[in-house]
Amino acid sequence: MRPGARLRAAIEVLEDIAGNHRPASSALSDWGRSHRFAGSGDRTAIGTLVFDALRHKNSFAWKMGSDAPRALALAAAGDALGLSIEALQAAADGSQYSIEPLSEEEVAGLQRAILEDAPLAVAGDVPEWLTQSFERTFGARAGEEGRGLSLRAPIDLRVNGLKATREKVLKAFEKFGAVATPLSPVGVRIPAPHGPAKSPNVEADVAHGKGWFEVQDEGSQLAALIAGASPREQVLDLCAGAGGKTLAMAAGMQNTGQVYAYDNSRSQLRPIFERLKRAGVRNVQVMEAGDEAQLKALEGRFDLVFADAPCTGSGTWRRRPDAKWRLKPEAIQLRLEEQRAVLASAAPMVKPGGRLVYVTCSVLPEENGEQVAAFLAGYREFRLSPVSEHWTVRMEGEMPESADGSRETLLLTPHSHGTDGFFIAVLQRQSE
Numbered sequence: 555m556r557p558g559a560r561l562r563a564a565i566e567v568l569e570d571i572a573g574n575h576r577p578a579s580s581a582l583s584d585w586g587r588s589h590r591f592a593g594s595g596d597r598t599a600i601g602t603l604v605f606d607a608l609r610h611k612n613s614f615a616w617k618m619g620s621d622a623p624r625a626l627a628l629a630a631a632g633d634a635l636g637l638s639i640e641a642l643q644a645a646a647d648g649s650q651y652s653i654e655p656l657s658e659e660e661v662a663g664l665q666r667a668i669l670e671d672a673p674l675a676v677a678g679d680v681p682e683w684l685t686q687s688f689e690r691t692f693g694a695r696a697g698e699e700g701r702g703l704s705l706r707a708p709i710d711l712r713v714n715g716l717k718a719t720r721e722k723v724l725k726a727f728e729k730f731g732a733v734a735t736p737l738s739p740v741g742v743r744i745p746a747p748h749g750p751a752k753s754p755n756v757e758a759d760v761a762h763g764k765g766w767f768e769v770q771d772e773g774s775q776l777a778a779l780i781a782g783a784s785p786r787e788q789v790l791d792l793c794a795g796a797g798g799k800t801l802a803m804a805a806g807m808q809n810t811g812q813v814y815a816y817d818n819s820r821s822q823l824r825p826i827f828e829r830l831k832r833a834g835v836r837n838v839q840v841m842e843a844g845d846e847a848q849l850k851a852l853e854g855r856f857d858l859v860f861a862d863a864p865c866t867g868s869g870t871w872r873r874r875p876d877a878k879w880r881l882k883p884e885a886i887q888l889r890l891e892e893q894r895a896v897l898a899s900a901a902p903m904v905k906p907g908g909r910l911v912y913v914t915c916s917v918l919p920e921e922n923g924e925q926v927a928a929f930l931a932g933y934r935e936f937r938l939s940p941v942s943e944h945w946t947v948r949m950e951g952e953m954p955e956s957a958d959g960s961r962e963t964l965l966l967t968p969h970s971h972g973t974d975g976f977f978i979a980v981l982q983r984q985s986e
Contacts, residue, residue, distance in 0.1 A: 555592060555593075555596040555599075555651075556645065556651070556652065557631075557635055557637060557641070557642075557645035558645040558646055558647060558649065558651065558652025558653055559651040559652060560596060560599050560600050560603065560635065561603070561627055561628070561631060561635075561645065561646070561652070561653050562651065562652060562653050563585065563589070563592070563596075563600045564600050564603040564604050564607070564623075564627045564630075565623045565624050565627045565653065566585065567581050567582055567585050567600065567604050568604060568607060568608075568623030568626060568627060569623045570584070570585070571604075571608075571876060572623060575880065577876060577877075577880075578604055578605060578608060578875070578876040581604075582597075582600070582601050582604060585600070595752075598750075598752045599634070599635060599750050602634045602635075602750060602752075603627060603630050603631060603634040603635060604627075605875055605876075606630040606633060606634040606706075607623075607626040607627055607629070607630040607634075608626075608875040608876045608879065609679065609704045609705070609706075609871075609872075609875040610629070610630065610679050610704055611626060611679065611875075611879060612675050612676050612679045612680070612681075613668050613672075613676050613677070613679050614626050614629035614630065616668065616672065616676045617629055617663050617664070617666045617668065618660065618663035618664075618666075619659065619663055620663075624653070625660070625663070628642065628656070628660055628663075628664065629663070629664065632664070633748075633749060634749070634750060635749070635750055636749040636750050639661060639664050639665065642656065642664070643655070643656050643661070673685075674688065674689065674696055674697055674700065677697040677700070677701070678696055678697040678698075678699065678700020678701055678703075678704075679700055679701065679703075679704040680696075680700040680878075681878055681879065681881065683883060684868075684878075684881075684918070687918045687919060687920065688700060688917075690919050691917055691918065691919050691922075691957070691958050691965070692957065692958065693959075695957075695969075698969050699917070699957065699967055699968075699969045699970070701969065702967055702968035702969025702970075703868070703869075703871040703872055703878075703917070703967070703968055703969075703975065704871070704872070704875070705746070705872055705968060706746040706747065706872065707746055707771075707872035707873050707968070707974070708743050708744055708745050708746045708972075709743070709744040709746075709753055709754070709756060709769065710735060710741055710742070710743050710744075710769070710770060710771045710772045710775070710973075711723060711727075711732075711741065711742040711743075711744070711756065711767040711768070711769060711770065712738070712740055712741060712767060712768050712769075712770040712774075712775045712798075712801075712802055713740045713741070713742060713766065713767050714765055714766055714767055714768065714801070714805055714833050714834075715740065715805050715806075715808075716765075716805050716808075716809065716833060716834045716835065717764065717765045717766055717833070717834055718761075718764075718765075718766035718767065720734060720739075720740065720741075720742060722761075722766060723742045723761065723766055723767050724742055726759065726761040726766070727742065727744060727754075727756065727759075727761075730744045730754050730756075731744065731745055732744050733745070735772045735775075736972065737772060737776060737949070737954070737971065737972075737973070738772045738775040738776055738779065738949075739779075739948075739949060739950065740775060740779075740802075741770075741772045741775050742767065743772070744756065756769060757769065762832075763832070764832075765832040765833045765834055768798060768801055768802075768829070768833070770798050770802065771973055771974040771976075772971075772972070772973045772974075773869070773915075773966040773971070773973030773974045773975070773976035774798060774799065774802075774915075774974070774976065775802060776949075776966065776973070776976070776978070777799065777862070777911070777913045777976055777978050778799045778802035778803050778806070778860075779802070779806070779948045779949065780911070780941060780944045780945060780948060780964070780978055780980065781799075781803060781858060781860050781909075781911040781944075781980075782858070782909075782944055782947060782948060783803035783804075783806050783807050783811075783813070783858055783860075784806070784807060784811075784857075785807050785808050785810040785811055786807075786810050786811040787807065787811045787857040787858060788811060788812050788814075788855055788856050788857050788858075789803055789807070789811065789812065789813045789814070789856060789857065789858045789859075789860065790813075790814045790816065790852070790855075790856045790858070790859045790860065790900075790903055791803065791813060791814065791815050791816065791860045791862075792816055792859055792860065792861045792862075792896065792899065792900050792903070793816075793817055793818075793861060793862045793863060793864065793896060794815035794816055794817045794823060794826065794840075794862075795817055795819075795822045795823065795862070796822060796823070796825040796826055796829065797815060797823075797825070797826035797829050797830065797838075799860060799862060800813055800815045800826065800830075800838055801829060801830070801833050801835060801838075803858075803860065804830075804833075804835045804837055804838050805833070805835070807837060809834075809835065809836050809837045810837060811837055812837055812838075812839060813837055813838045813839070814838075814839050814841055814852065814856075815838055815839070815840045815841065816841040816843075816849055817843055818843060818844050819843060819844075820843035820844065822843075823840065823843045826838075826840055827840065849899070849903075852903060853902045853903055854902065854903070854904075854905050854906075855903070855905060856903050856904055856905055856908055857905065857908045857909070858904075858908060858909055858910075858911065859900045859903045859904050859908070859909075859910045859911070860911050860913070861896050861897065861900045861910060861911065861912050861913065862913045862914075862915075863892070863893045863896045863897070863912065863913065863914050863921075864889055864892045864893065864896070865889050865893065865914040865915055865916040865921050866881055866885060866886055866889055866916050866918060866921065867915055867916065868881070868915075868916045868917050868918055868975060869914070869915040869916050869917050869966075869967070869974045869975020869976055869977075870915050870974050870975070871975075872968055872974065873974070886918070886920060886921070889921060890920060890921065890925065893914070893921060893925050894925070894928070894929075897910075897912065897925075897929050897933075900912075901929075901933050901936070901983075904936075904983045905983070906983055906984065906985045907982075907983065907984075907985040908982075908983050909939065909980055909981065909982050909983065910936065910980075910981040910982075910983065911978065911979070911980050911981070912925075912926060912929075912977075912978075912979045912981060913976065913977065913978050913979075914976070914977045915974060915975060915976055915977075916975060916977060917957070917965065917967060917975040917977070919958070921977070922958075922963070922965065922977040922979075923958065923960065923963060923977075923979075926938065926963065926979045926981070929981070930981070935983055935984050936981045936982065936983050936984070937981070937982050937984065938962050938963070938979065938980070938981060938982075939980040939981065939982040940961065940962045940980075941953065941956075941962065941963055941964040941978055941979070941980055942961070942964075944980055945964075954970070954971060955970070957969070957970040957971070962979075963977065963978060963979040964976075964977070964978045964979075965977050965978075966978075
């Protein structure tokens with residue numbers, strides 16, 4: 555497909571997303587099924603164009619003077635398709651499979667720079683109604699942190715120490731420019747692609763089939779490491795999902811002790827079985843999804859309860875840019891209720907002297923520090939244990955500064971740490 559045809563396709567997908575309030579992945583998948591003539595390279599380029607347009611929706615709309623799908627696609631085309639303004643004008647020739655020629659206003663918009671004093675919603679590509687939350691979290695750096703969440707994300711891999719070393723995984727992916735992650739001692743990073751380049755499908759590699767690694771953002775790796783699951787401990791992963799952090803903790807425990815993996819959703823938990831087998835993990839017991847009676851029978855047993863709570867996912871906007879525009883205020887209220895319920899379930903599971911690690915993939919203060927403060931006010935037997943103390947046990951060097959300035963919890967972000975957005979708090983239960 556020529557650049558003009560790719561632009562036309564991206565505009566169609568963006569119209570579908572905007573008009574039908576659909577996830578971008580679904581709209582792109584449906585477009586591909588109905589346009590089977592498009593090759594894999596075409597589909598990749600169109601997807602890149604759509605996701606880049608959504609990553610920078612507010613700033614592109616400000617530049618172009620319009621948030622129409624055509625305006626957003628044109629603004630994204632320079633980087634996503636590697637097109638100069640002149641090349642873009644040549645591609646938009648009005649032919650049958652292209653788009654109409656660019657207007658003078660559109661060319662002027664493409665040449666317009668984002669002003670330094672642009673409002674936060676524009677400068678940080680943050681939904682207007684969330685700007686106050688961002689300012690509460692980041693203060694004067696809110697725009698920079700928002701822009702960090704609008705960039706393309708790398709592929710991070712967690713080396714499975716039960717089957718491989720970091721050096722082996724680095725060697726397997728040196729062809730993709732793999733490097734060691736700067737913070738996680740068990741991480742490997744494949745840099746984000748530039749322009750129309752495509753990210754490699756690492757899960758199709760033989761190294762994945764051998765169980766050498768799992769795809770896991772460095773921030774998620776750090777959360778599992780800070781939790782400090784140690785050999786012979788009893789651990790509960792309360793919101794295990796597909797088991798990414800379960801696998802990480804099991805590997806750190808060197809297949810000793812016991813990890814109980816629990817989740818309310820049977821469909822989310824189902825993939826864990828294949829992943830455990832591939833990784834060579836033998837110390838995980840997968841509990842029946844949603845069986846609260848079985849869970850309650852284990853109260854007071856655990857050295858560590860890991861609660862990766864449901865949240866808005868604002869920390870993952872690099873990977874799911876459409877999610878930030880679909881997020882609504884009522885969704886935050888629902889997530890807050892779910893988080894309170896998770897913490898209420900987690901607290902009695904921790905034995906005296908044990909710890910509860912509360913984690914979200916959010917950067918919003920309502921879901922993070924404010925949620926922890928509310929929990930501590932209601933559960934006097936718990937105290938906040940500074941994350942820095944747990945960091946020094948598992949990682950080399952001092953803990954980097956938290957993006958929200960906290961000295962007791964840790965907020966990781968793309969701008970400050972190169973990770974997805976992750977919040978980590980360690981809550982210690984007092985000994986009887």
